[in-house]
Amino acid sequence: MAKALPVTEFQDLKLSNNPKQALFKQIYEALRNKVLNGYLKPGTKLPSSRALAIQLKVSRNTVIAAFDQLLAEGYLESRTGSGTFVAVELPENWLPSPTAHFSNTSAASVQLSDYATHLDRMEMRNEEGNQTFCVGVPDLKAFPHKIWNRLSQQLPASGLTSLMGNGPAEGYQPLREAISDYVSASRSVQCDAQQIIITSGAQQALDLCARILMNPGQTAAIEEPGYKGARRALSSAGANIMTCPVDNQGLILETLKKSQHPPKLIYVTPAHQYPLGAMMPLDRRMELLDWAFEQQCWIIEDDYDSEYHYQSRPVASLQGLARQQQVIYMGSFSKVLFPSLRLGYLVLPPTLVEIFTKAKQEQTGVTPLHTQAVTAAFMQEGHFNRHLRRMRLNYEEKLKTLLEACEKLSPWCTVHAQGAGMHLALEFKPGICEGTVVRNLKTKNILCSPLSSYFYGKEKLQGLVLGFANSTLKEIASGVAIIHNVLKFPDG
Amino acid sequence: MAKALPVTEFQDLKLSNNPKQALFKQIYEALRNKVLNGYLKPGTKLPSSRALAIQLKVSRNTVIAAFDQLLAEGYLESRTGSGTFVAVELPENWLPSPTAHFSNTSAASVQLSDYATHLDRMEMRNEEGNQTFCVGVPDLKAFPHKIWNRLSQQLPASGLTSLMGNGPAEGYQPLREAISDYVSASRSVQCDAQQIIITSGAQQALDLCARILMNPGQTAAIEEPGYKGARRALSSAGANIMTCPVDNQGLILETLKKSQHPPKLIYVTPAHQYPLGAMMPLDRRMELLDWAFEQQCWIIEDDYDSEYHYQSRPVASLQGLARQQQVIYMGSFSKVLFPSLRLGYLVLPPTLVEIFTKAKQEQTGVTPLHTQAVTAAFMQEGHFNRHLRRMRLNYEEKLKTLLEACEKLSPWCTVHAQGAGMHLALEFKPGICEGTVVRNLKTKNILCSPLSSYFYGKEKLQGLVLGFANSTLKEIASGVAIIHNVLKFPDG
Numbered sequence: 001m002a003k004a005l006p007v008t009e010f011q012d013l014k015l016s017n018n019p020k021q022a023l024f025k026q027i028y029e030a031l032r033n034k035v036l037n038g039y040l041k042p043g044t045k046l047p048s049s050r051a052l053a054i055q056l057k058v059s060r061n062t063v064i065a066a067f068d069q070l071l072a073e074g075y076l077e078s079r080t081g082s083g084t085f086v087a088v089e090l091p092e093n094w095l096p097s098p099t100a101h102f103s104n105t106s107a108a109s110v111q112l113s114d115y116a117t118h119l120d121r122m123e124m125r126n127e128e129g130n131q132t133f134c135v136g137v138p139d140l141k142a143f144p145h146k147i148w149n150r151l152s153q154q155l156p157a158s159g160l161t162s163l164m165g166n167g168p169a170e171g172y173q174p175l176r177e178a179i180s181d182y183v184s185a186s187r188s189v190q191c192d193a194q195q196i197i198i199t200s201g202a203q204q205a206l207d208l209c210a211r212i213l214m215n216p217g218q219t220a221a222i223e224e225p226g227y228k229g230a231r232r233a234l235s236s237a238g239a240n241i242m243t244c245p246v247d248n249q250g251l252i253l254e255t256l257k258k259s260q261h262p263p264k265l266i267y268v269t270p271a272h273q274y275p276l277g278a279m280m281p282l283d284r285r286m287e288l289l290d291w292a293f294e295q296q297c298w299i300i301e302d303d304y305d306s307e308y309h310y311q312s313r314p315v316a317s318l319q320g321l322a323r324q325q326q327v328i329y330m331g332s333f334s335k336v337l338f339p340s341l342r343l344g345y346l347v348l349p350p351t352l353v354e355i356f357t358k359a360k361q362e363q364t365g366v367t368p369l370h371t372q373a374v375t376a377a378f379m380q381e382g383h384f385n386r387h388l389r390r391m392r393l394n395y396e397e398k399l400k401t402l403l404e405a406c407e408k409l410s411p412w413c414t415v416h417a418q419g420a421g422m423h424l425a426l427e428f429k430p431g432i433c434e435g436t437v438v439r440n441l442k443t444k445n446i447l448c449s450p451l452s453s454y455f456y457g458k459e460k461l462q463g464l465v466l467g468f469a470n471s472t473l474k475e476i477a478s479g480v481a482i483i484h485n486v487l488k489f490p491d492g
Numbered sequence: 493m494a495k496a497l498p499v500t501e502f503q504d505l506k507l508s509n510n511p512k513q514a515l516f517k518q519i520y521e522a523l524r525n526k527v528l529n530g531y532l533k534p535g536t537k538l539p540s541s542r543a544l545a546i547q548l549k550v551s552r553n554t555v556i557a558a559f560d561q562l563l564a565e566g567y568l569e570s571r572t573g574s575g576t577f578v579a580v581e582l583p584e585n586w587l588p589s590p591t592a593h594f595s596n597t598s599a600a601s602v603q604l605s606d607y608a609t610h611l612d613r614m615e616m617r618n619e620e621g622n623q624t625f626c627v628g629v630p631d632l633k634a635f636p637h638k639i640w641n642r643l644s645q646q647l648p649a650s651g652l653t654s655l656m657g658n659g660p661a662e663g664y665q666p667l668r669e670a671i672s673d674y675v676s677a678s679r680s681v682q683c684d685a686q687q688i689i690i691t692s693g694a695q696q697a698l699d700l701c702a703r704i705l706m707n708p709g710q711t712a713a714i715e716e717p718g719y720k721g722a723r724r725a726l727s728s729a730g731a732n733i734m735t736c737p738v739d740n741q742g743l744i745l746e747t748l749k750k751s752q753h754p755p756k757l758i759y760v761t762p763a764h765q766y767p768l769g770a771m772m773p774l775d776r777r778m779e780l781l782d783w784a785f786e787q788q789c790w791i792i793e794d795d796y797d798s799e800y801h802y803q804s805r806p807v808a809s810l811q812g813l814a815r816q817q818q819v820i821y822m823g824s825f826s827k828v829l830f831p832s833l834r835l836g837y838l839v840l841p842p843t844l845v846e847i848f849t850k851a852k853q854e855q856t857g858v859t860p861l862h863t864q865a866v867t868a869a870f871m872q873e874g875h876f877n878r879h880l881r882r883m884r885l886n887y888e889e890k891l892k893t894l895l896e897a898c899e900k901l902s903p904w905c906t907v908h909a910q911g912a913g914m915h916l917a918l919e920f921k922p923g924i925c926e927g928t929v930v931r932n933l934k935t936k937n938i939l940c941s942p943l944s945s946y947f948y949g950k951e952k953l954q955g956l957v958l959g960f961a962n963s964t965l966k967e968i969a970s971g972v973a974i975i976h977n978v979l980k981f982p983d984g
Contacts, residue, residue, distance in 0.1 A: 021677070029680070032808075073807050074774030089775055112847065116704045119850045140656045153641060164632045164830035165962075185513070188521070200692055200856035207855045212608045236854045282566030283581050315565050316524075338656035340861035355604065358611045362728045363699045364692035364856060369832040371860060470657070 004045040004083060007055040015056060023058050027066035035075045035086055044086045046076070114216065119236045132475045135275075135423050135449050135467035138335050139394055144387060151377045155370065163369040169361035170353070171198030171345070172372035178379035179331070179345050187303060188316035189329055191347045197356050198367045202304065202332040202344040206230055206267075208359055209328060210237035212352075213298050214264040221266040223251050225454035225461065227274045227302065230267045243457050246273050250280035253287055262295035270318050271306040275425050275454050275465050277418040279315055289322050299327045305335045307388050310396040311419040325349030333375065335422060335469075336388060343367065343375060391469075395422060398468045398476060405480035412487040413463065422469040425451055427461050432487065434462035440486045446479055496537040496575060499547040507548060515550050519558035527567045527578055536578045538568070606708065611728045624967045627767075627915050627941050627959035630827050631886055636879060643869045647862065655861045661853035662845070663690030663837070664864035670871035671823070671837050679795060680808035681821055683839045689848050690859050694796065694824040694836040698722055698759075700851055701820060702729035704844075705790050706756040713758040715743050717946035717953065719766045719794065722759045735949045738765050742772035745779055754787035762810050763798040767917050767946050767957050769910040771807055781814050791819045797827045799880055802888040803911035817841030825867065827914060827961075828880060835859065835867060883961075887914060890960045890968060897972035904979040905955065914961040917943055919953050924979065926954035932978045938971055 013030050015023055034040040046052070049067055053060040067084055070076040077087045112120075155163065170176070176196040183189035199205040206229065214220060216238025222231055224243035235241060242263055244255045250273045256262065268288070270280035280288075292299050301318045309315070319329040329347040337343070348356055378384050399417075402424055406415050412432055416425040428434060428451075438450050451463035464483070468476055505522045507515055526532040538544070541559055545552040559576055562568040569579045604612075647655065662668070668688040675681035691697040698721065706712060708730025714723055716735035727733060734755055736747045742765045748754065760780070762772035772780075784791050793810045801807070811821040821839040829835075840848055870876050891909075894916055898907055904924055908917040920926060920943075930942050943955035956975070960968055 025677070072771075087774070113704055113707045115707075116847050116851070119704075119854065120847060122850065134658075137657050143656065149645060152644070164635065164832050165629050166626075166831050185517070200859075203853075203857040204855060212605055212611075215605045215607075232854055236851070279564075282579065321528075339658050340656050340858065342857065342860045355608050355612060358614065359608070359728070361695075362611065362724055363696060365695040365834065366832065367692075368834045368860060368863060371863075 002045045002082065002085070004047045004051075005040075007047045007051045010047070010052060010055055013056060015058065024062045024065035024069070027056065027058070027063060028069050031066060031070055032073075032075055035070075040086045042086050042088045045082075046084045046086070048083065114238065115236065118216075118238055122232060122235060131445070131447055132471045132479045133446060133448050133464075133466045133468070134470065135465055136335065137339060137467060137470040138337075138422065139391065139469050140338055142391065142394055143338055144383060147383050148374065148378065151381075151383075152370070152374045155373055155377075163373055167366040167369045169366050170357045171196060171367065172369055172376060174380070175372045175376035178376050178384075180347075182379065182384070183317070183329070183331065183347060187306060187329075187331075188320035189347055190320050191329075195348050195350060195353060197346045197348060197353065197360060198372060199344040199346060199360065200364055200367055201334060201339075201342045202302070202330055203229060203233065204360075204364065205330045205332075205344045205346045206233035206300070207237070208346070208356055208363070209265065209298075209300055209330075210234050210239065212355060212359055213328075214239060219259075219261060219263040221256060221263040221297075222456070223268060223273060224457055225275060225451070226267070226456070227269065227304070228454060230300075230302065231456055234267070241456055243455075246276060246278060248278050249284050250278040251284075251288070253284070253291060256291060262297055265298040265300060266292065267300045267302065268318070269302050269304060271303055271315050272309075272418070272420045274302070274304065275423060275451070276416045277421060277425065279418060279420070280318075282321075285318055285321055289318070289324075289326070293324045293326055297326070301327050301329045303329060303331050305421045307336055308392060308395055308422060309420045310392065310399060319347060325351060328352070336384075336391070337375070337378075341371060341375070343371065395469050398471070398473060399424070401473050402466065402468050402476050402480065405477055408484055409480070409487065423465055423467040425463060425465050427451060427463040432462065433490075434464075436490060437464070437483075437486055440490070441483065444482050444486070446482050448483075494537045494574065494577075496539045496543075497532075499539045499543045502539070502544060502547055505548060507550070516554045516557035516561070519548065519550070519555060520561050523558060523562055524565075524567055527562075532578045534578050534580045537574075538576045538578070540575065606730065607728065610730055614724060614727065623937070623939055624963045624971045625938060625940050625958045625960070626962060627957055628827065629831060629959060629962040630829075630914065631883065631961050632830055634883065634886055635830055636875060639875050640866065640870065643873075644862070644866045647865055647869070655865055659858040659861045661858050662849045663688060663859065664861055664868060666872070667864045667868035670868050670876075672839075674871065674876070675809070675821070675823065675839060679798060679821075679823075680812035681839055682812050683821075687840050687842060687845060689838045689840060689845065689852060690864060691836040691838060691852065692856055692859055693826060693831075693834045694794070694822055695721060695725065696852075696856065697822045697824075697836045697838045698725035698792075699729070700838070700848055700855070701757065701790075701792055701822075702726050702731065704847060704851055705820075706731060711751075711753060711755040713748060713755040713789075714948070715760060715765060716949060717767060717943070718759070718948070719761065719796070720946060722792075722794065723948055726759070733948060735947075738768060738770060740770050741776050742770045743776075743780070745776070745783060748783060755789055757790040757792060758784060759792045759794065760810070761794050761796060763795055763807050764801075764910070764912045766794075766796065767915060767943070768908045769913060769917065771910060771912070772810075774813075777810055777813055781810070781816075781818070784818055785816050789818070793819055793821045795821060795823050797913045798823075799828055800884060800887055800914060801912045802884065802891060811839060817843060820844070828876075828883070829867070829870075833863060833867070835863065887961050890963070890965060891916070893965050894958065894960050894968050894972065897969055900976055901972070901979060915957055915959045917955060917957050919943060919955040924954065925982075926956075928982060929956070929975075929978055932982070933975065936974050936978070938974055940975075 015026050049060055049063040053063045067076060071078055074087055076084050078084050175198060176193040179196050180191055180193040210233050218239060219242050220234040220239035221242040221244055223246050231241060244251050246252060250270055251268050270285060272279060303317060317329060319327040332344040333341050403417060412429055413426040416427060434450050434452055438448060441448055449465040451465055452460040507518050541552050541555040545555045559568060563570055566579055568576050570576050667690060668685040671688050672683055672685040702725050711734050712726040712731035713734040713736055715738050723733060736743050738744060742762055743760050762777060795809060809821060811819040824836040825833050895909060904921055905918040908919060926942050926944055930940060933940055941957040943957055944952040
């Protein structure tokens with residue numbers, strides 16, 4: 001009979017009293033490492049569980065549990081009547097192995113996909129925070145948390161388990177209906193609930209469009225300056241980006257019309273051009289729709305903050321004007337409810353609904369059902385419209401305060417404003433260095449978005465984009481005073 | 493001075509009392525349609541708002557609001573001192589236009605991407621419900637809703653607004669830390685929190701891997717039979733699928749070793765092969781790791797229900813055994829908490845963290861923060877481990893009941909079972925037609941997954957896959973009795 005290793009060989013095995021590390025697990029790992037690093041050779045006979053338990057000052061059951069696990073995983077083998085052995089058939093070249101540190105070379109040497117290469121070329125997105133002048137964040141403190149929480153709590157009573165299981169990738173039906181009612185009534189979108197696909201924020205909506213409507217290497221047109229998220233979604237899907245300049249009526253069609261190879265899709269913000277604020281008038285809308293139809297080009301209409309028009313009512317959607325199924329309308333709850341809710345939606349031409357549903361299913365599956373259900377209830381019970389009305393007054397006042405405060409910046413800046421939205425663009429007059437201003441502001445804890453960062457091509461405007469919705473009137477006033485100081489005394 | 497259209501021309505304009513449709517909006521839409529369908533020609537002078545208000549029996553302000561909106565959008569124009577006119581510069585070819593019905597031809601005639609073509613070829617995924625024997629759904633009624641709701645409610649007090657704004661795409665840091673602690677302690681995964689990326693369920697984790705690690709047209713290896721979600725994610729990303737048969741030790745390496753063009757990645761379920769249940773032993777794990785390293789092939793280890801081993805403790809992960817950075821470990825909360833939570837995660841080699849974070853950011857942005865925060869608190873406070881322990885006992889009892897009930901099916905079926913997981917696979921003996929059985933069961937409200945559907949190639953086993961976690965002991969007994977009846981009397 002084979003001779004067992006003496007238990008004294010295990011006296012280096014120190015057990016910790018940390019309650020997070022079960023004793024059996026510590027023994028298991030210590031023995032496993034001894035096998036893997038070659039200290040316990042294949043075929044070695046282990047001491048009995050009783051002897052080892054005494055040596056380690058633990059109960060015998062603890063050692064047995066560790067042995068059992070090692071037996072189950074194949075590190076040890078048990079021979080009836082003769083004891084427990086290190087498995088003999090462990091591959092030779094694995095032993096000894098330095099499990100403690102593992103090589104760093106492998107991942108770098110393996111080639112990734114073209115998609116990864118496109119992504120890799122892009123800068124890491126700036127995580128915009130939620131501080132003064134951050135862009136795209138609504139007034140989080142003004143959100144009716146109590147109502148939201150009440151709705152959230154009421155749901156369990158009405159069948160929580162049905163909201164915990166699997167659900168439809170295209171979205172929770174009551175939410176699709178509420179959105180359909182809302183965009184039909186307030187945005188003159190022509191649709192029914194079956195055309196709505198719920199997405200994980202506007203970002204997934206863009207990614208779905210980029211993957212489904214075009215192949216890598218085809219052309220996508222965007223506004224210049226424009227929304228960085230759209231440019232990034234399209235670039236990372238491998239699109240050639242064509243930039244179209246904008247004027248005070250939004251996207252200029254000339255670049256599109258002159259191009260030899262018309263784009264497969266065009267991304268526009270006709271209600272409130274992002275970030276300069278222009279509203280596209282009817283005649284240009286019609287011209288765009290006609291041109292896109294002739295060229296078989298999809299239009300993605302991003303209606304990102306259309307709810308917030310202060311001097312007039314929001315302009316009707318481009319989608320509602322289109323007579324062909326060529327417009328894909330996208331909306332988001334990030335700006336009307338809150339960003340981390342991660343709910344967006346697409347209104348699709350009926351012929352595209354099935355393929356988008358499939359893609360949604362394969363990419364992320366259903367969007368969290370409970371969140372969808374709370375949002376649907378919030379809309380159905382009228383809280384959504386009430387909140388919008390309150391926020392319109394709230395933001396209108398903030399915009400007014402900001403515009404007044406910005407008057408004293410007029411020696412250095414021109415203000416792009418159309419009385420809408422949640423941000424304002426300041427364009428610097430020649431001779432002011434955006435980089436210096438942004439850096440100086442940063443030292444004073446004002447994190448502004450540089451206007452140049454909204455441009456893709458080389459011709460850039462310089463300036464600042466100021467989000468005002470999540471700032472108080474006081475923060476707005478003091479923030480502009482700091483900007484004023486930085487512009488007036490650029491050297492500090 | 494131009495003569496205005498008589499107000500009697502508007503007597504066909506019927507207004508509804510529906511409180512959901514504002515009067516001004518109804519007038520706006522009626523006039524807009526009259527312009528768009530050519531009834532009101534460019535240059536036509538409209539009646540005064542006062543006259544129209546009397547005709548329509550509404551306040552003058554209501555008509556003015558409608559006019560203002562149409563003026564803002566460019567349908568009308570106002571000439572100082574002479575009244576309101578239909579805009580003259582509307583493009584001729586838009587008028588008249590049938591806005592009421594729009595053409596169906598456009599979408600169909602525009603070509604979609606190759607990705608869409610891959611997707612289109614796939615069958616629509618069956619939305620598995622949450623009824624008896626549905627696969628992959630945990631016991632929803634046993635979930636500690638009260639604790640979950642309490643944690644959810646407590647969050648506002650500790651800074652809800654910080655959870656409402658923008659957040660990091662890679663995940664909420666306390667959740668990454670909780671997951672890192674959990675997989676290190678219970679799955680012997682070698683990682684720290686920086687290697688964790690939170691995803692929208694396992695599905696997004698798979699989609700990210702498919703897009704980042706390989707190009708369309710390259711080969712991906714999967715188990716046969718295997719998880720349909722993985723096959724679909726890989727196929728839709730354009731992968732050539734290579735199937736590797738499994739035996740009672742999991743994936744067989746022979747197909748891989750014989751292939752002229754080794755795959756770029758291989759998807760495996762070593763802890764509990766899906767759906768047949770085999771556990772891959774140590775020697776085969778080592779062989780797989782060695783082979784994959786030599787061939788520069790990524791391994792995706794899906795540890796989907798590794799928590800549920802009843803006769804022994806869960807086997808340590810493949811990732812923890814690997815000495816090279818070649819294993820990507822994926823986990824999900826769908827089976828340990830609930831599916832509609834939509835939380836999954838990847839444990840990545842450090843060199844891949846940045847590119848996966850970028851892709852996550854571009855595809856869906858951050859995963860809902862509030863959900864992540866509640867889950868993190870649930871783990872930190874020990875509820876997660878307690879729930880797992882309770883569910884292990886719960887499912888073990890159900891599995892025992894199911895196995896006992898299935899004994900009477902032995903004339904027709906072989907049971908694949910390894911005392912783990914949330915489902916059982918029954919393999920039919922020759923001569924039993926799976927299609928007929930599944931159809932018959934459906935008429936009796938038992939919706940089973942056919943075993944053949946887990947196969948991609950032509951050689952298929954026939955049988956049933958039974959999920960038991962979300963069924964009561966009574967439902968399990970009566971469900972098996974129905975299956976017994978259907979097998980015994982196939983003609984009803």
